[in-house]
Amino acid sequence: MIKFDSKIPEGKLKDKWNNYKAHQGLVNPSNKRKLDIIVVGTGLAGGAAAASFGELGFNVKNFCISDSPRRAHSIAAQGGINAAKNYPGDGDSIYRLFYDTIKGGDYRSREGNVYRLAEVSNDIIDQCVAQGVPFARDYSGYLDNRSFGGAQVSRTFYARGQTGQQLLLGAYGALSKEIEKGTVTSYNRMEMLDLVLIDGKARGIITRDLKTGKVERHSAHAVVIATGGYGNVFFLSTNAMTSNGGAIIRSWRRGALMANPAFVQIHPTCIPVHGDFQSKLTLMSESLRNDGRIWVPKNIEDAVAIKEGKKKPTDLSEEERDYYLERRYPAFGNLVPRDVASRAAKERCDAGFGIGTGLAVYLDFKSAIARLGEDVIRARYGNLFQMYEKIVDENPYHTPMMIYPAIHYSMGGTWVDYELQSTIPGLFVGGEANFSDHGANRLGASALMQGLSDGYFVLPYTVQNYLAEEIRVPRFSTDLPEFEQAEKDVQARIDQLMNIKGSKSPDYFHKKLGKIMWENVGMARTADGLAHAKTEIAKIREEFYKNLLVVGTAESFNPELEKALRVADFIDMGELMAFDAAHRDESCGGHFREEFQTPEGEALRNDKDYMYVGTWEYKGEGVEPELHKEDLQYEEIEVKTRNYK
């Protein structure tokens, strides 16, 4: 039985983080340079952490899967980053941001972690401005804010539709500064394939150089993983092509528990699927819901006529449109949280009111353009409209956008304690890769906040606390038998995949897996569907290991082999998600079990039996994982039914 302790510090909620910092262990400057930290990932969490460790004086090795740290998928976040600054004076506070985040996560996240997140949110904005991030400003020269889904205050800071990019470039700048100084060594086009443990502690990683295929060993006193989420299990998602949960899945196989894997977020405003050759889905920022109104035709005949091309959306009068979010949720309207908006779109499309291929709804800017003028809308969303037009070949200033939900973010991830340390000592996990702050559903503009919170303001403290006990430990040689064995294991897995020499490409299996996942472990789940998914995934695994074809050689730049290794991980992860979704007999946040809903079709939580973090221990390939529970205690806030009406 694995023991795990969330290590929430004593004291009142608002004092916990200060108490922690006041009593944590520190490392003196001359010892810091003798300690090595591996950081895998260069996005907001990884990049910010690596830069901050470097500034503190630790010796950092930073691994990047792309050609440059600036490519990390944090870059794709468009809409903004939350902070409790209350600059607009509209009633925001640290407590309210904390409360909204807990409520938005459907009461499945930890109070202590979320409070800390809200607490450091303000520091993040200060930090980014100091780095020269060009956040939007108004004519007074002060910073501008906007509102976002799931909040009634305007607490979101933004840089046009490129907030993620600008924040990442800030972290990338800080990282570049440290690389130039020599405190951080940057390894590009490298993928982590395994974690190395010595006496039960994380002491290194095995990587594959994607340019040459060389398998290499790297040692350190602590390992930080910040490699993002596993949304690509679904094949079609808004994630980048190389985004993969590999590093956390491989750590799971080495003993780090995986928490709430079934909690994935389905984002309501994505460009709908157009065909079989589609490789990914494109997100349209949630910020569009500030000014766009979502609707489908009120009469099914009109929906059919539009689908057949006999009518255009602009032909329909106001009375012929069903603004279903405004109708169902008058208090929040088009700004309901993502899980609610996604399910409402699915409900309308399933009932036959969808447009386009039948799996799409309208996002209409007509009223906003009439109210504010086209110029204001262009200034706010110009680049998003341009992107939409390039992809769909329609002008959203004149005709409503078509949108449909798509897999976007994974709330689940490696189980971590308050220090962001996993069940393997010395293995820390930050950003989307961990499970910590978003419960069963993440609110808009909170991912950037969490990534930077972990990277700049949490890991530099907690990793240092861990390393304070390691100052007498000399650097590790990569010739140790543990490294040799781990490298052998990786090499064996590569050889295994290369030598199957079947007839189907990695993409064939990935698409097949994605389809099963989307249909059964996607927006609406049932006990039968999940049982079916488990059977089908087992079949895919069997076929994969019999009939996979990886062309080319292992000792070269070989994207097919990269994909094959990732698909092998996705199969295990998909199965784990099905186990988690099947065991949770309730609906909460992004996890919607059709058996558990109110008569109005809202999610029906079961706090009595399921108010816990479901964490899973790896028991071997194709073997049922073992469930462990971390009970959630709410001391500060009263647990309620989420209501956006």
Add this chain to the structure above:
Amino acid sequence: MDLKLKIWRQENAQAKGEFKTYNVAGVSSDSSFLEMLDVLNESIVDKVETPVCFDHDCREGICGMCSLYINGRPHGPDDAITTCQLHMRKFKDGDTITIEPWRASPFPVIKDLVVDRTALDSIIQSGGYTSAKTGGVPDANATLIDKYSSDLAMDAASCIGCGACVAACKNASAMLFVAAKVSQFALLPQGQVEKTKRVQDMVARMDELGFGNCTNTYACEMECPKEISVTNIARMNREFLSSKVCSEQ
């Protein structure tokens, strides 16, 4: 659509490359250029041959990973977009399309259409940041920044570091890339403290890495997927000159 593709194949930086011709059939005009290449690669894999390697990641036009020199233009025939956002409706059935990697000596070929752009990282490392450390910074609203300067800084900051400007330039100059970063900080109060050192160090690094000079053809601006203006180059030249003339550093 049915297309004929002439694609540059090269095993590695040392090997000699050559064009190979491929036919690809049944491409949807709604698919993106990279999805068309996915279809081609599936068909190559089916014949147990090595697929064409190309860089790509976010496929939504923001990460800067995709490249490709298509029919003589970086990112292809459409304006203000990256290759991943280029859609096949911009081509006609039966077209022949020529696809090459970025060609510039500071960008050696890794394989086929994949090039090494770490030279751009090296330029940023030489000074493309403010040296603010984590923590201990003032409140975000402590310094007011006029909206006009802030917007201009944002225009410059929108560079995605794809390298199309270098690929488009007959001199393989990285002036637009460097100027965008220099301008972002030159326009903001946060960038003033280090502005002299920044522009000198970044220009020196750019020269050191073998990028060429600017001869004002403006091809970079034409091909930039984020429409970064060449006025940034003028601003950088002014910053550079004043750093040499007015500064003691």
